[in-house]
Amino acid sequence: MRQFQSFKAVVEYNSFTKAAQALQYSQASITSHIQQLEEELRLPLFDRLGKQIHLTAAGQELYIYVSELLSAYSKIKNISDDDTSLKGEIRIGASETITVYKLGPVLSKFKKRYPQVTISLINDNCIPLRSKLHSGELDAAITLEPILDDPQLAAEVCSEEPLIFVGEYNHSLTRLEETEGMCMIFSEKNCSLRRFFEAYLIEKKISAHNYLQFNSMEAIKQCVVSGLGISLMPRVSVESLLRDRKNASNRNLQRTSDVLFANFVS
Template sequence: MLVLFETFVTVVESGSISKAAEQLTTTQPSVTRRVQLLEEEFGVPLFDRIGKRLILNKAGSLLFERAKLMLKNFSQVRDDIRMLDEADRGNILIGAGLTINQFVLPTFLYFFHKKYPKMTYKLVSGNSRHVLEKLLNYEIDVGLITTDIDHEAIERLPLKTSELVLIAPFATVFPERALLPDDLREHSLITYQQGTGFRRFIDELFKDIGLSQLPIRLETDSIEVMVKMVENEMGLAVVPKIAAAPPIAEQKVKPLTLQNFDFPKRSLSLIYRKVGFQAAAVERFIDELKAFQEWQ
């Protein structure tokens, strides 16, 4: 059908069967037959024939505009598909949590973009389960998660560990020693929202150290908001160390040390589909992520 549309558009734009045949490097009878096949398909004439002249009628004008659009779209699709085989250019859809997008990905993307300046990216934010769902639904190409989620269709590769830290408002006074759970019982928590992997992780953590009864002052889906609320003396929070480093350096918050307790580290993992077509640019992105020296 595509060749029929291409022939029809060429006839209209060139103004005659003979010129169209010349442009398409085919015979006039072949061009005439293609036009006839289109007219049979739609059940109406596309030209008014006055002597040897072909005058585009209303049906033909409608088809002409639509056929040009279809040919343009097909050409774009063809170019896009061909680009999928090019490893140094393409658009990569990345799913990750807000903290990863804000504090982890920029360093890698800076490195990757220097090597592959023709690449473009789309970052999609969500918790680890949402990222997994989007990956399974082909809404993203790769994901970066901090929850140990496994799925038979997904390859998960740990890249690095993320340290956690308990922070408090800088002006809050605590004993000048490693703290005991009792030293924190008069304080409130700023924590992640219910139903997320990070919230479950924090809840279990505070249960293990005997602080599960601490009142929750605020729940949010943003690590950045948690840090800001601690700065504003709303309570304590456990956050990734990388997110707390700037306000700690600026003496807006301070890290707390608990006696005989080290905060566990969380694993940052790359996830991608095990099977199915993968664009060459995405494969290159995955390979570079695996080899990135900053993870080591």
């Protein structure tokens, strides 16, 4: 239906840009929808002459059917349309950290309020999620990254999550420069946290030739706990270990498998 809506809008506005503005999609999403339709039909729908677009014969025929279909679709959606019966599907993308530590209570509250809405949740890193937004595969994405500067997307800051360096329990490090030569534990390359971590090390002139790479925050955390190296992680992802360490300290217990919140973060 999204593809048909995009096609109809492009025809009526005679512009991909104006169609994107009207539907509140990115222009890349509109282009992707049209390409998907053309691939499905194995026919071009528009002749593109410079900045001008014209419907092909196949496009003209399709427009008639799409107009009828969308009119019927609107009537179907409104069969029981009222303020208390919101229906449909919402497709959300989120990073692993956001999903594990933030989204549970939010999605639970949403489902109780809108029980007839189906939620599809896709876990991935920032760059792939942004690509899925552009192509129309997602309705919204919640990522952990610096403030987004993308004119084709509407972005809103939900919260600020501090980043901290973590190392194994009882380490004696007091400054980041003391980690020179130690193993750095990174997330995968298409993660904004990885790029920030590497840029920070370069700024501090610290070598990162000795490193491990994982695509899971939980795997990174367990490697740090095991003493394999140092990592930069969102504080929220290791809050439980901090609480465990505090509780153990209150009981005067010795812990050897814990994460110390490093005090050498500038």
